[in-house]
Amino acid sequence: MARFGWRVGSKVQRWGRSFFRGFSSASIPSQLENVGFIGLGNMGSHMARNLITAGYKVTVHDINENSMKKFSDDGIPTKQSPLEVSESSDVVITMLPSSSHVLEVYNGTNGLLGGGSHLGPWLYIDSSTVDPQTSRKISTAISRCHLKENKGYVENPLILDAPVSGGVPAAEAAKLTFMVGGLEEAYLAAKPLLLSMGKRAIYCGGAGNGSAAKICNNMAMAISMLGVSEAFALGQNLGIKASTLTDIFNCSSARCWSSDTYNPVPGVMEGVPSSRNYDGGFTSKLMAKDLDLAMASASGVGFKCPMGSEALEIYRKLCGDCCELKDFSCVFRHYYAGKDEE
The missing domain is CATH 1.10.1040.10 (N-(1-d-carboxylethyl)-l-norvaline Dehydrogenase; domain 2)
Known part of the structure; x- marks a missing residue:
């Protein structure tokens, strides 16, 4: 069984259970402050914009240079690879078209896991619509990794599969519904981040259940x-x-x-x-x-x-x-x- 190493009863679990009740840009916890966003399509571009509006420090990447230019023109940092995004992020969110794209972004050359088994971000959130098997495969790969630095609130990197419902209008209006699989404490900790992009987040169970x-x-x-x-x-x-x-x-x-x-x-x-x-x-x-x-x-x-x-x-x-x-x-x-x- 994968060992996530979440410290039950610790500061971060208490924060995760209470903080999502309400927040403003002035009260974003430092653990969520720096967000990498990969995938700036019809959905992802709006989701990233809503994070920026909510006060998060967002860095973006997309294989489409024109999509990135729209953000760089507004002063938003852009990176040339997923690995570069991860180097400046506490949390990385991916919003990609298919399972093959997700596997490439995580496991490919200069992918999120391309830097070896010691990772910078403590949390990864995949909001792509993929098969549950892909979500569980990525979750297993993440569970075998370690953090580059001792975070104090979590021992090992975590991942949530968190696909969305509502379409482009809901993405633009920050009214998406997130269906979330993974460790429940990670879901609770990530909830304020999700609710800056949506109106509701529903916990579905273990890894892959959000995708299911x-x-x-x-x-x-x-x-x-x-x-x-x-x-x-x-x-x-x-x-x-x-x-x-x-x-x-x-x-x-x-x-x-x-x-x-x-x-x-x-x-x-x-x-x-x-x-x-x-x-x-x-x-x-x-x-x-x-x-x-x-x-x-x-x-x-x-x-x-x-x-x-x-x-x-x-x-x-x-x-x-x-x-x-x-x-x-x-x-x-x-x-x-x-x-x-x-």
Whole structure:
């Protein structure tokens, strides 16, 4: 069993259990002050910005030089590799597209673990959506490492898998929900950091459980979006306006996030991807990736998911039809051939 070395009953555990009740930039504990953020995509860029707004000292890295330039132009320190980020950070957060990217950032050349078994940061938080096996693999690797310096409040480096829900709008508004796996004391200590980027953090259990919760959440979200889109398309074919059907759904038993918050029908709701030609949201490519993770995980435990499997095939077809960079709600128009409402 991996030895995390957390000093139960010590100063840091008491801090972790009490401090998250409320904080301001003036009261950020020194253990969390210097944050490295790796992955400045649609989600990560907003998350990093919210940390900066909250008063954290943030250093960033991304393989996309243009993404880094947007931060350097604002005076935010940038680094050329994950390893360089780790050298100036107490905590490192990663927000990456896939399992392969996560493994590369942690284990690759100039990766976070590239400096050997003695690490500078005491806490790593991976908010990427990956399979639970990848999260547990990274957790095992971290548990075998040691800290370069005696921190006094923790003996060995720790890691949390903390994927998010809420999409780009919630990332921008700091209203994400974090699903967190790992040592509970580490979760409690990290909670003020998470709540500067989100509205809620939920502890899911040991290493990999946050990732497991996320792929289950996204599978349900995909299936829900398909069901709502199919119902709207049927309604239109039966002569019912999507706006009327939306009003009915949202005050009856069909109400769900896909109908009342992220409506897939163009012209029904402002500020969602369907109102801007399905641009600027959670792409169909990423949804297909997450469904693939869910189906692979289900296969690994011998569990059949017929609706999840069908959802995966539909999103694969969408990607094959040149919709991979469109928001996943484009399934309404491009799969069910829905027509725009006036």
